Amino acid sequence: xxFVSVTRLHLASKWRFPVFIAYSLSAARQAxxxxxxxxxxxxxxxxxxxxxxxxxxxxxxxxAFRNGGVHFTVMPKLMRWADEAHYTHWEQTDTSIPxxxxxxxxxxRSGTASKLRTPSARHVAGQRVGRAxxxxxxxxxxxx
Numbered sequence: 001x002x003f004v005s006v007t008r009l010h011l012a013s014k015w016r017f018p019v020f021i022a023y024s025l026s027a028a029r030q031a032x033x034x035x036x037x038x039x040x041x042x043x044x045x046x047x048x049x050x051x052x053x054x055x056x057x058x059x060x061x062x063x064a065f066r067n068g069g070v071h072f073t074v075m076p077k078l079m080r081w082a083d084e085a086h087y088t089h090w091e092q093t094d095t096s097i098p099x100x101x102x103x104x105x106x107x108x109r110s111g112t113a114s115k116l117r118t119p120s121a122r123h124v125a126g127q128r129v130g131r132a133x134x135x136x137x138x139x140x141x142x143x144x
Contacts, residue, residue, distance in 0.1 A: 002038060002095045003056040006103045008049045008111070008129060010084035012118055020081060024050070026070040032143045036061025039097045040140040047130030049084065053103045054140070055095060062089075078114075085114035086128040097139075104133040 011020060024042065031037050031054060040054035056062040065071060078085065088111045098106070111128035113119075 001091045001093060003059045003062055003089065003091055004098060005054045005062050005087065005089050006107050007052045007087040008107055009078060009082040010047065010049045011081055012083035016081045023070060023074040027074065028140055030069045030071055031065055032140055034061065034065040037065065037142045038095050039142060041097065041136045042138045042140065043100060043134035043136045045130040045134045046132040049130045051103065051134040053098055055097050080117050082116055083118055083120040084123040085116055086111035087114065088112065100134045100136055104129055
């Protein structure tokens, strides 16, 4: 079984964008090098949301990534930087990377809200996704 993780967040201020991108690229590099990472992608949506979709050999591999390195360092900062943040996980029998359509559908149906210091009205209302599906901007492959 493969473990899939989907996240979407929206920055509360455009001034956070440069540092957010720097951390995002570092976290993507960390993911590619983490044992058990199978692949994924980064994307954006028309409402300014940032998406990550990752596939892992299991939940333990994903948690090892989440709880270490740059990802662990940046997570507390996102509570202040973001005004919308949701995530969802599921297991699937194959190791295929979900399409943007499937990621959007799953997050809209079963996403969990992250705790934020200044949530937007959309976040408070439980709107997990934007009006449009994400566009894949960068594909991620495991380091060899």
